[in-house]
Amino acid sequence: xxxxxxxxxxxxxxxxxxxxxxxxxxxxxxxxxxxxxxxxxxxxxxxxxxxxxxxxxxxxxxxxxxxxxxxxxxxxxxxxxxxxxxxxxxxxxxxxxxxxxxxxxxxxxxxxxxxxxxxxxxxxxxxxxxxxxxxxxxxxxxxxxxxxxxxxxxxxxxxxxxxxxxxxxxxxxxxxxxxxxxxxxxxxxxxxxxxxxxxxxxxxxxxxxxxxxxxxxxxx
Amino acid sequence: xxxxxxxxxxxxxxxxxxxxxxxxxxxxxxxxxxxxxxxxxxxxxxxxxxxxxxxxxxxxxxxxxxxxxxxxxxxxxxxxxxxxxxxxxxxxxxxxxxxxxxxxxxxxxxxxxxxxxxxxxxxxxxxxxxxxxxxxxxxxxxxxxxxxxxxxxxxxxxxxxxxxxxxxxxxxxxxxxxxxxxxxxxxxxxxxxxxxxxxxxxxxxxxxxxxxxxxxxxxx
DNA sequence: ATCCATGTGTAGCTTTGGCTACAGATTCCG
DNA sequence: CGGAATCTGTAGCCAAAGCTACACATGGAT
Numbered sequence: 001x002x003x004x005x006x007x008x009x010x011x012x013x014x015x016x017x018x019x020x021x022x023x024x025x026x027x028x029x030x031x032x033x034x035x036x037x038x039x040x041x042x043x044x045x046x047x048x049x050x051x052x053x054x055x056x057x058x059x060x061x062x063x064x065x066x067x068x069x070x071x072x073x074x075x076x077x078x079x080x081x082x083x084x085x086x087x088x089x090x091x092x093x094x095x096x097x098x099x100x101x102x103x104x105x106x107x108x109x110x111x112x113x114x115x116x117x118x119x120x121x122x123x124x125x126x127x128x129x130x131x132x133x134x135x136x137x138x139x140x141x142x143x144x145x146x147x148x149x150x151x152x153x154x155x156x157x158x159x160x161x162x163x164x165x166x167x168x169x170x171x172x173x174x175x176x177x178x179x180x181x182x183x184x185x186x187x188x189x190x191x192x193x194x195x196x197x198x199x200x201x202x203x204x205x206x207x208x209x210x211x212x213x214x215x216x217x218x219x220x
Numbered sequence: 221x222x223x224x225x226x227x228x229x230x231x232x233x234x235x236x237x238x239x240x241x242x243x244x245x246x247x248x249x250x251x252x253x254x255x256x257x258x259x260x261x262x263x264x265x266x267x268x269x270x271x272x273x274x275x276x277x278x279x280x281x282x283x284x285x286x287x288x289x290x291x292x293x294x295x296x297x298x299x300x301x302x303x304x305x306x307x308x309x310x311x312x313x314x315x316x317x318x319x320x321x322x323x324x325x326x327x328x329x330x331x332x333x334x335x336x337x338x339x340x341x342x343x344x345x346x347x348x349x350x351x352x353x354x355x356x357x358x359x360x361x362x363x364x365x366x367x368x369x370x371x372x373x374x375x376x377x378x379x380x381x382x383x384x385x386x387x388x389x390x391x392x393x394x395x396x397x398x399x400x401x402x403x404x405x406x407x408x409x410x411x412x413x414x415x416x417x418x419x420x421x422x423x424x425x426x427x428x429x430x431x432x433x434x435x436x437x438x439x440x
Numbered sequence: 441a442t443c444c445a446t447g448t449g450t451a452g453c454t455t456t457g458g459c460t461a462c463a464g465a466t467t468c469c470g
Numbered sequence: 471c472g473g474a475a476t477c478t479g480t481a482g483c484c485a486a487a488g489c490t491a492c493a494c495a496t497g498g499a500t
Binding site for chain 1: 288298301302305334335344345346348349351352358362364397
Binding site: 168169170180181184185187188198199200201 | 476477478479480
């Protein structure tokens, strides 16, 4: 995936729109771990991830982080869209999770496309809707689940096929919005119960079923 | 405000769209305190509040509630829109807060309007965006604020001009997602510090400034 | 006048989670 | 090989918040 025009929603654009898009879009590449948008920043365009992954998170008092969601290749950063349409300031932080290429469509170009292209209208609504659901789910979790449950969920979601989760305790803590020590404690408990096995920079799952029951049974 | 066609976004519709809207829309009236949408329900249309107020909340383990936001006259329930466009199940509960009249536009009608009417497209995006920001703000709060801060915020937001908040402790608890006892304890503390005065079914604010500092200074 | 429903005020106990402070382990690099 | 950086494992303490259990107050209804 090398060009924004290769992305599904941009395939069926009219000739004019296509030229507008091609002329206005800028592609950036960022190294892993770079902060590319900060809270309160004035966002200038719609961001589409071409390669790599972006992590959107909010910053809690005391410097803790909590991951809200990821933006994968082919997806767009809705918060940016959002800021775009409302002239609001961006309400969170965005970092690259790995080396990432991003296409930025300037605000006025995107708005023009939105006005005339049904596919862009659908894409926009679709993307916003998806975000709303992700946020609702996240909110439910934060509200109602213990950290142990949230950790179990995280491990299940981030496990490779063979049940290995390549995250440090500090990273896990960031994702679920707590501190390293608490994660260590939780991992110690899960490990004592035989559900997982801890190692440097990674955790191995031994009983996914029990974990998913623990997490609240969203997953098989 | 008696008819949906009186609402701003529906004013400039084409003749065809107007007929479609008028023909397809159904108006309901609900008494205060009725649950009109439950979580997991399949939502059939776009809800617009004509009179009264709807409260959208999520249900936490143990039967606690947490208010996400309100829908005022002229506004629409975005979650419903959302479910509509994604064929997803509604992710929260909706109750009437007072006696309320609601116009329901069936899904297929709304989708048809969205496809052809710029005003509806804008309205949809605008509404979704607003919701995203409300949810982000709520998430930040839940994540990072103590219940005392959240209570202070609630009191400030819900106070009448003369500084009276007409809510029972149970209702306050529902709004901020905790239990009655905890609210009583918090009120006791605030009251001991002279910031408020408690009474049956109401609280009187004595020092808004101190409260807003406490809440984190979002408000004057 | 009494009773009942609703609302408020307290107290004590427990769990969860945050903070501090280390000690050991592993990896990387020079 | 040795040291620095990074990561993990524990322990203890404390505050926040949830749960249980009452006692008391208020207001409306009969």
